[in-house]
Amino acid sequence: MQNNYNKLINNLDELKLEQFKINIDNYLNFINEGSKSVIDALYELTRLELNNKNERAKIANVKVANFPFIKTFDDYDFDFQPSINKNQIIDFKYLRFLENKENILLIGPPGVGKSHLATSIGIEAATVRQITYFINCHDLVLQLKRAHLENRLEQKLKTYAKYKVLIIDEVGYLPLDIESSNLLFQLITKRYEKNSTIITTNKPLSRWGEIFGDNVIANAILDRLLHHSHVININGRSYRTKDIIDSSDTNKN
Numbered sequence: 001m002q003n004n005y006n007k008l009i010n011n012l013d014e015l016k017l018e019q020f021k022i023n024i025d026n027y028l029n030f031i032n033e034g035s036k037s038v039i040d041a042l043y044e045l046t047r048l049e050l051n052n053k054n055e056r057a058k059i060a061n062v063k064v065a066n067f068p069f070i071k072t073f074d075d076y077d078f079d080f081q082p083s084i085n086k087n088q089i090i091d092f093k094y095l096r097f098l099e100n101k102e103n104i105l106l107i108g109p110p111g112v113g114k115s116h117l118a119t120s121i122g123i124e125a126a127t128v129r130q131i132t133y134f135i136n137c138h139d140l141v142l143q144l145k146r147a148h149l150e151n152r153l154e155q156k157l158k159t160y161a162k163y164k165v166l167i168i169d170e171v172g173y174l175p176l177d178i179e180s181s182n183l184l185f186q187l188i189t190k191r192y193e194k195n196s197t198i199i200t201t202n203k204p205l206s207r208w209g210e211i212f213g214d215n216v217i218a219n220a221i222l223d224r225l226l227h228h229s230h231v232i233n234i235n236g237r238s239y240r241t242k243d244i245i246d247s248s249d250t251n252k253n
């Protein structure tokens with residue numbers, strides 16, 4: 001025969017109130033000792049449960065964002081990349097760009113940390129439940145093309161338009177055909193002044209015509225992206241090869 005305590009524990013299980021269940025014995029003891037009122041105990045138990053729920057939501061949001069790795073600003077060695085204005089980058093943590101629907105363009109050669117910093121900014125947004133998505137430019141174009149073929153382009157564009165932060169990584173590594181450029185143009189137009197887009201690219205803006213195969217489309221895309229934007233040029237060494245280059249330098253000496 002179960003008493004009400006056992007039934008309460010079963011109910012907490014069934015309701016999936018894990019934190020409530022883990023902590024209830026302590027709180028019952030506090031109430032019995034007279035060190036906490038019933039109201040305070042119930043309030044604190046529900047608070048613990050809510051904190052846990054929020055924490056899980058943060059983790060889930062970061063998970064669905066499709067980041068290539070989990071790396072934060074703390075993992076970035078700003079001393080290694082002196083061309084970067086650290087304060088300007090750290091300010092993105094506060095997500096003011098997102099409030100103002102501004103874009104961020106990270107431009108630089110391979111290995112300087114463009115994807116790393118884009119991810120770090122995205123993690124900050126996802127953690128405060130701003131729906132964020134990271135996608136490689138080539139994959140994005142393939143998805144849009146497929147949707148176009150299957151007569152569901154509008155729906156797909158809407159999905160991509162609604163992300164609070166959309167990170168399009170590696171724009172410019174592979175040249176795009178005219179159809180792909182048009183599809184990207186439509187997406188950027190849909191997001192323009194509504195949500196923030198973060199772009200990483202190895203190509204200086206003056207060479208974007210080469211990516212899109214057409215200067216008119218390249219200019220139209222850039223015009224929308226740059227209107228409210230932060231352009232970060234990183235002119236430094238690759239972090240990927242730093243040890244190889246450092247050791248070959250040492251060997252020469």
Ligand SMILES: Nc1ncnc2c1ncn2[C@@H]1O[C@H](COP(=O)(O)OP(=O)(O)OP(=O)(O)O)[C@@H](O)[C@H]1O
Pocket residue numbers: 071075076077078080081108109110111112113114115116117170200202239240
């Ligand atoms: N300054 C840095 N401090 C710490 N880690 C760094 C730094 N710069 C880059 N990295 C690391 O080096 C690797 C390469 O960086 P990342 O992928 O961001 O380069 P990228 O600029 O996007 O290059 P690519 O154009 O080739 O995609 C990653 O593991 C990243 O975390």
Ligand SMILES: [Mg+2]
Pocket residue numbers: 114115116169170200
């Ligand atoms: Mg990259």
